[in-house]
Amino acid sequence: MAETEGSPRKGLNLRLLEIFAAVVHANGMTGAATALGLTQSAVSQAIANLETSVNARLIDRGTRPLKLTLLGDIIYRRTIEILDRVQDLDRAIELQLNNAIPMLRLGVADSVASTAGPHLVRNLDRLAAQFMIWSGASEASVRSLAERKVDFILTAEEAPPEAEFVSIPIFEEPYVLVLPIELSEPHYTLETLIAAAPFIRYGNQSFIGLAVDAYLQRNGVMPPNRYRLDTSDSVLAMVEASMGWTISTPLGILKTRIGSPRFHCLPLPSPAPTRRISLVARRAEGEALAMQIADAARNALVEHCLPGLKDIAPGAVFRSEFS
Known part of the structure; x- marks a missing residue:
């Protein structure tokens, strides 16, 4: 039966799109196979099946490093949007069912990780089955979030996030x-x-x-x-x-x-000058989860760090509430 307008293409499914995105991210099929725990031949076959489904080449196999065709680039960008939405849906379902999400990846400013970090994780303990927390300037940067190395960042970066991100102020301290x-x-x-x-x-x-x-x-x-x-x-x-x-x-x-x-x-x-710690997330992607992390971080800083901060800098003004 011929495909009708609006009907899904035969053989096109989410798993093929996941493998395609992994190939692009790893810049090759070998790296994608390693990341996915598959054989290289399985990855190659999946890409071939995807190309058959759309009846077009998506990857220029004659170039190194890997390059996408025009259609391949379009499908890759749409694939990332689809996978993000699926991940967001999965998280929403898990939270609605009061289940822990599989993994939470946080990039945290070093001074926050070393002071409030343990209390933050304790506050979030039931939110995720596994935590991966990186600290440092590069790990807690908007760039790290944009490159999807982390899911959220607690950062002191002053550069305003781009329109695709939302920034939630957490805590402010004076220099x-x-x-x-x-x-x-x-x-x-x-x-x-x-x-x-x-x-x-x-x-x-x-x-x-x-x-x-x-x-x-x-x-x-x-x-x-x-x-x-x-x-x-x-x-x-x-x-x-x-x-x-x-x-x-x-x-x-x-x-x-x-x-x-x-x-x-x-x-x-x-x-x-002052330094503001903010929780930055991708806009329209896990924003409810971002609010929970922001509240947990604010609580950890106020309850466990603020008394020591006031001892260090008597008379200094610290903020944890923002309009």
């Missing part, structure tokens, strides 16, 4: 001066601090490092580039050793677990 105990005057200007001791910078690829450099530039000061270290632990260890001063965040300090009397925190000269 503060972190001074060695030798610098004990209650009132400093940036200029007097630069004259008094070396400024210790964060790596220029970190969110904190970029935000601090931007703040200094706005205030018309640029300390000599003498020390630059790539982690909060190493930056704060330098301050603890009286090698200089820095600008950091209370969460970054709490992460180091340094309760040292060798340094103290003071407010930055106004207008002081």
Whole structure:
């Protein structure tokens, strides 16, 4: 019987589309076979069956690396949309049935993972059967979410997400001066601090490092580039050793677990910048789940981290409610 307009093509099914997407993602059939736990011949046959179903070539087999034909590119983009919708439907069904989703992949800012992380996972424990959590600037970036390496991110990235993403604010903290105990005057200007001791910078690829450099530039000061270290632990260890001063965040300090009397925190000269932690998700894709994760993260930060943050930076203003 001939196909009628609107009827499904013979042989076209979700599994073939999943295999096709895996081939494109892995940039070849060998990688797709490994990722799917199939033989390479099974993957090749599935692609052949899909091409037979649409009566056209989808992959240009004469090029390396793999390239899609025009129709192949169209079908790939539609396939990703379909698979996303199926995954979203599966999650919605599982949540409606109060069942755990199979896996939750989170990219989390390092300072959040190291302080609120265990409490966050405990709050989400019944939500997923398996958790995969990565921490760090690249893992908690919008790019990582766009490339589907993770399902959601808890990030301090300041770049506004594109229209395809939704951002839910979780927590906001101020940047503060972190001074060695030798610098004990209650009132400093940036200029007097630069004259008094070396400024210790964060790596220029970190969110904190970029935000601090931007703040200094706005205030018309640029300390000599003498020390630059790539982690909060190493930056704060330098301050603890009286090698200089820095600008950091209370969460970054709490992460180091340094309760040292060798340094103290003071407010930055106004207008002081703040750092906002947000939950970012793909728009129209698991947004109900995103709200649950956002609430769990906010609870973990407020209940388990806020008291320590207030001890680190007395008088500082922290926000966890946003209109």
